[in-house]
Amino acid sequence: METRVVDHPLVAHKLTTLREETTDSPTFRRLADELVTLLAYEATRSVRVEPVAITTPVAPTTGIRLSSPKPLVVPILRAGLGMLDGMMRLMPTAEVGFLGMVRDEATLEATTYAERLPADLSGRQVYVLDPMLATGGTLAAAIRFLVDRGADDITCIVLLAAPEGCANLSAGLEGVDVPVTVVTAAMDERLNEHGYIVPGLGDAGDRLYGVAH
Numbered sequence: 387m388e389t390r391v392v393d394h395p396l397v398a399h400k401l402t403t404l405r406e407e408t409t410d411s412p413t414f415r416r417l418a419d420e421l422v423t424l425l426a427y428e429a430t431r432s433v434r435v436e437p438v439a440i441t442t443p444v445a446p447t448t449g450i451r452l453s454s455p456k457p458l459v460v461p462i463l464r465a466g467l468g469m470l471d472g473m474m475r476l477m478p479t480a481e482v483g484f485l486g487m488v489r490d491e492a493t494l495e496a497t498t499y500a501e502r503l504p505a506d507l508s509g510r511q512v513y514v515l516d517p518m519l520a521t522g523g524t525l526a527a528a529i530r531f532l533v534d535r536g537a538d539d540i541t542c543i544v545l546l547a548a549p550e551g552c553a554n555l556s557a558g559l560e561g562v563d564v565p566v567t568v569v570t571a572a573m574d575e576r577l578n579e580h581g582y583i584v585p586g587l588g589d590a591g592d593r594l595y596g597v598a599h
């Protein structure tokens with residue numbers, strides 16, 4: 387597994403406001419959206435393309451376009467939904483599938499409660515969106531799910547990652563034989579005793595959409 391921390395002053399600037407406890411939901415949603423577009427630029431460096439012949443008003447030439455089948459973007463509900471528009475702005479012709487997953491706040495185990503994905507992901511490049519890589523349990527389960535369906539290249543775009551979560555995720559992917567890349571806006575210090583990222587930004591889903599009941 388490769389981990390890339392995007393080192394850019396605009397990313398750091400937006401992330402700082404996102405973390406602030408006084409940042410309200412509308413501002414949080416806007417910043418998450420803007421951050422994803424910046425991260426997606428880095429995360430799509432290896433998106434698959436193919437040559438295409440075109441004619442400009444001046445001359446014929448060869449350009450490139452996204453290969454077929456198109457990349458699949460998979461936001462992990464709930465919080466990953468806050469990253470979808472920012473991603474699709476950069477890659478509007480991608481397809482979108484959905485995974486609903488929730489972490490039990492006592493055991494920190496992730497379970498899947500919803501799935502709407504193509505049955506066959508053979509040969510598909512997949513971009514998974516989830517703002518938080520905490521213990522890594524959610525992303526490990528999501529990646530296994532996608533690989534079991536045939537996905538052969540997976541890039542996870544997260545806003546914050548914890549070092550313990552990255553180590554767990556890498557260990558949890560033992561035996562997974564496809565390239566996995568994590569692109570994050572920051573690698574934070576650690577997890578606290580509740581499995582929250584420190585300094586982090588709190589509960590991303592609650593900050594985007596309000597407290598879940």
Ligand SMILES: O=P(O)(O)OC[C@H]1O[C@H](OP(=O)(O)OP(=O)(O)O)[C@H](O)[C@@H]1O
Nearest residue numbers: 464465488489519520521522523524591
């Ligand atoms: O790395 P992990 O320890 O598995 O934790 C990360 C997960 O926790 C949060 O989701 P949550 O379970 O709170 O669901 P929500 O998006 O509905 O709020 C977050 O959006 C990740 O999916």
Ligand SMILES: O=c1cc[nH]c(=O)[nH]1
Nearest residue numbers: 520582583588589590
């Ligand atoms: O810090 C954390 C950890 C898991 N999920 C969140 O939303 N925030």
Ligand SMILES: [Mg+2]
Nearest residue numbers: 589590591592
């Ligand atoms: Mg949550």
